[in-house]
Amino acid sequence: MKLLVYSAKKFEIPFLKKSNNNAHKVTYEAEALSSETAIKAVGFDAISIFSGDDASSIVLDKLWDLGVRFITLRSSGHNNINLKTAKKLGFKIANAPDYSPHAIAEHAVALLLALNRKIIVANEQVHQFNFLQDNLIGFNLHGKTVGILGTGKIGSIMVKIMHGFGCKILATDLMPDSDLIELCDVNYTTLEEICIHSDIISIHVPLTYDNYDLINSKNLDLMKNDVILINTARGSIVETKSLINALENKKIGGYCTDVYEKEKGLFFMDHSKEGIKDEQLKKLLSFPNVLLTPHQAFVTKEALSNIAQITFDNINSWEEGKTAKNELGLDLISS
Incomplete structure (x- = not known):
């Protein structure tokens, strides 16, 4: 099968090549899929896209007319693809779920520890030979109440x-996990109760219509003034305007994130020379109690290996005329 990989990053290509093992003819394209770059897929049976690629209806129409019939996502989330249009046209779509939940969770903890214990500040200070500890006070995690939004993988x-x-541990989920209740003494409760009582809140829910701007001014107002909010899920789950207002008015203690609601055109690129025009992001980055990483939680050797393997497992299944294990169907489309 001829496969075009959009948004191909230099660091992931070796993993993809290893998993392909020369079984398919693969072309790697650094540019993201968009209405303008869809034409690059002419002559290809399948494409692979990442979370920042645009697979909206108009793009899918173009891809179908060009002869593309299969789309495999190198991500778990698939909110960037119009599944209803894809299924109506006849595309086979599959994602890469559960590629390494440990990578994401561990990154969330790394963000928390780095912000709480002022690791970035300390590192900058000592590189200037400043060994004072005045600005480095954090708090023990032991004994704190942590709210977990979503207890999936x-x-x-x-x-x-x-x-x-x-x-x-306080948690909220549509399907409470009895094992977590028994093993970790988790107390499942409401989002409101989590906002009121938690010292730390970590977001692990998918981006859906219902979860858009889930963390808004109302919920931020309920939180403790020293709460640390962590987001390694999707940027649009947190309403950035309200978050900035909460940070300005010291209504929350800090924000750790690996995602941003308007990543398209910003993330996965180097803007160090020309800068950025997103004033909202500039404002967010201006706060000393905000720690943002560039959607890197998945960037571990294990996760990249798994993503690559799942990608070609999907392709191999379609090549053999089978249904891919991770194929997305109409039942996953929100009504």
């Missing part, structure tokens, strides 16, 4: 890690 690992720190 990633959220459940986050629960176990924070339980290991000796934290009290």
Whole structure:
């Protein structure tokens, strides 16, 4: 099968090549899929896209007319693809779920520890030979109340890690996990209760219509003034305007994130020379109690290997005329 990989990053190509093992003719394209770059897929049976690619209706129409019939996502989330249009046209679509929930959960903890214990500030200071500790006060995680929004594959690992720190765990999920209740003494409750009582809140829910701007001014107002909010899920789950207002008015203690609601055209690129025009992001980055990483939680050797393997497992299944294990159907489309 001829496969075009959009948004191909230099660091992931070796993993993809290894998993392909010369079985398919693969072309790697650094540019993201868009209405303008869809034409590059002419002559290809399949494409692979990442979370920042545009697979909206108009783009899917173009891809179908060009002869593309299969789309495999190198991500778990698929909110960037119009599944209803894709299925109506006849595309076979599959994603890469559960590629490494440990990578994401561990990154969330790394963000928390780095912000709380002022690791970035300390590192900058000592490189200037400043060894004072005046601005480096943090707090113990032991004994703190941690709210986990979503206890799926990633959220459940986050629960176990924070339980290991000796934290009290509150959680919310449509399907409470009885094992977590027994093993980690998790107390399932409402989002409102989590916002009111938690010292730390970590987001691990998918971006859906219902979850858009889930963390808004109302919920931010309920939170403790020193709460640390962590987001390694999707940027649009947090309403950035309200978040900035909360940070300005010291209504929350800090924000750790690996995602941003308007990543398209910003993330996965180097803007160090020309700068950026997104004033909202500039404002967010201006706060000393904000730690943002560039959607890198998945960038571990294990995760990249798994993503590559799942990608070609999907392609191999279609090549053999089978249904891919991770194929997305109409039942996953929100009504």
